[in-house]
Amino acid sequence: MSSHLSADRPAAQPPGRGSVDALISQTRRLKGDMDAVRQDTRPDGSDPQDRWQRALYDLALHQLNDLDEHLAQLRDGPPPVPAASTSPEPESAVRAVPPVPRRGSLLSRVGSAEWNLLTDEASWSSELYQILGRDPAAPPLTLDELPSLVWDADRPRLTTMVTDCLVDAKPIDGEFRIVRPGGDIRTVHMMGEPVLDPDGSTASMWAVLRDVSELRRSQRTVSETRDSLQRHRHHAQTEHRLAVELQEAVLPPWRGSLRLPHQGPETLDLAAHYLPSTASALIGGDWYDALELADGETLLSVGDLTGHGVAVTSGMATLLGAVRGMAVAGTQPGQLMALLNQLLDATVQPALGSAVCCRYRPETRTLVWAQAGHPAPLLFRDGTGRRLRPPAGVLLGATSGAVYEQAEEALRPGDLLVLHTEGLVPGRWDCRHPSDAENGRGTAANRLLDLAPRLDEARTAQDCVRMVVEEFGEDEREDDACVLVAKVMC
Structure with a gap:
């Protein structure tokens, strides 16, 4: 628009119809394509990123609609002026x-x-x-x-x-x-x-x-959804950082090999590894632990509290602390699982979890263990492997007053125990569908058992963990996973 207009300015002439018609056609094709993409984007209202994307589509359509109408005005030229009035105006x-x-x-x-x-x-x-x-x-x-x-x-x-x-x-x-x-x-x-x-x-x-009311309303919606998305991402980043810090503070600080008990000829060579989810940035409730007890026995445990985020990691820390405290007090694995079930059943926030808890007695090389809806430990001996027969035990928090049996397994020098959580294989098991859980467990166990010849050649527990990570580390996992390896030393 020029800086000044003259009172005797000539009437504006419309541009060539052909060029404007071409622009109108392009605009309408773009509107159709945009609307098709927009129809495919139907947010459920819970995801800030979906709401922001839908708001941008709506704003773009508003602007394209305006452009279509303005081009039509440009093509048709100025509105006709009626004949001169005979009034004195x-x-x-x-x-x-x-x-x-x-x-x-x-x-x-x-x-x-x-x-x-x-x-x-x-x-x-x-x-x-x-x-x-x-x-x-x-x-x-x-x-x-x-x-x-x-x-x-x-x-x-x-x-x-x-x-x-x-x-x-x-x-x-x-x-x-x-x-x-x-x-x-x-x-x-x-x-x-x-x-x-x-x-x-x-x-x-x-x-x-x-x-421009609708246009400004769409722009405000885009701005608001963008701000909501930024707040959501900032909250997620903060929650992830807190969960990682809490997890690192709770899980055993040792890296590489650990031998327990520290005193005595009969020891366990231990190593463990945590594999994060590849599908989510949120931290889950998986744990592993090894602890020397006052009576010379060794506690081994792995478990998983369902869900992700700070609340779940905090719940995992509570469970792990309870496991350690009861084990130090001398509670045997079966009774320990029953008390953990009561703990989850009494929490304000409903939760489900699975766990396996073992006490290793070095003087007799005996493993006493119990499980709560968790994959059984795998025992490798002389180049072959098998899954230990699990004693009865339901998921933690699934029912009140559950009874957990315990089993014993005699070990030999050179034996290798592998404990792991559910998320080791692709796909995420659902506690509401036991068959899915069994399929996932079977897949993980079979792939681990296939490693028997290679594990038999490994000299240390750390070498075994490295093999497991090489086998499973590149998998697309929806959930976190832990693996704990214990090798019975001569």
């Missing part, structure tokens, strides 16, 4: 009345006006009457009367724009809110310029007003 006060736009058309959101400063008369297009909610039979408002339609807080802005235009010949380009009859508030964007008479004085002010 000055020509500048005659309003050009184009056909009434179809109901719901975005064309009704753009109107024009001209205010004659010499006669203090105004000329409005019919679209402007619709935008401002005025009766088409009523006379157009003068510049002095126009602020009566404007939201109180925005009146100074309109006054400044009009004054700058009339006094300093500055173009108008700004927005303000209007209050339509009935209280409906709309946002209007106004662009205008002074119209100069032949001697350079300002004769009138011409403006185009556009209802």
Whole structure:
């Protein structure tokens, strides 16, 4: 738009129809493609990223709809001016009345006006009457009367724009809110310029007003959903950091090989590894542990509390602390599992968990163990492996008053025990579907048992863990996993 308009400016000529028609066709094809993608994006309202994406699609469609209508106006040229009126009104006060736009058309959101400063008369297009909610039979408002339609807080802005235009010949380009009859508030964007008479004085002010309420509403929605997405991501990052710090503080600090008990000829060579989920950044409730007890026995345990996040990691820390405390107090594995079940059953936040707990007696090389809905330990001996027969035991927190049996297994020098959690193989087991859990356990156990010849050649527990990680480490896991290896030394 030029900086000034002349009062005797020639009528604008529409561009060639062919080029504009081509642009309209391209715009409508893009609208169709955009709408198809938008229809495929149906957020359920719980994911901030889905809401943000849908808001962007809506905003883009609003803008494409506006572009389509404006190109149509550009193709058709200015609205026709009716024949000269025989009334005594000055020509500048005659309003050009184009056909009434179809109901719901975005064309009704753009109107024009001209205010004659010499006669203090105004000329409005019919679209402007619709935008401002005025009766088409009523006379157009003068510049002095126009602020009566404007939201109180925005009146100074309109006054400044009009004054700058009339006094300093500055173009108008700004927005303000209007209050339509009935209280409906709309946002209007106004662009205008002074119209100069032949001697350079300002004769009138011409403006185009556009209802941008829906566009601004879509932009606000995009902004709000973007902010919500950023807050969600920041919260997730903070929660992940806290969960990692809590997990690192609770799990055994030892790395590499550990031998327990520290005193005595009969020892266990131990190593463990934590494998994070590849499908989620959230930390789960998996744990592994090895602890020398006061009576010379060694505690071995692995477990998994269902879910992810700080609350689950905190719950895992509570369970692991309970396991350690009861084991130090001399509680045997079967009774220990029953007490853990009571602990979960009494928590305010319902939770389910699985675990296996073992006590190794070095003087007799006996393993006493119990399990709660967890994969049984695998025993490797002389190049072959087998799954220990599990004693009865349901998931922790599944039922009140559950009884957990325990079993004993005689070990030999050179034997290798492998304890692991559910998430070691791809796919995530569901506590509500035991068959799925059994399938996952079978897959993990079979793949581990296939490693028997290689594990038999390993000299240390750490070498065995390294082999397991090589076998499972590249798998796409939906859940975290732990593996604990204990080798009976001579």
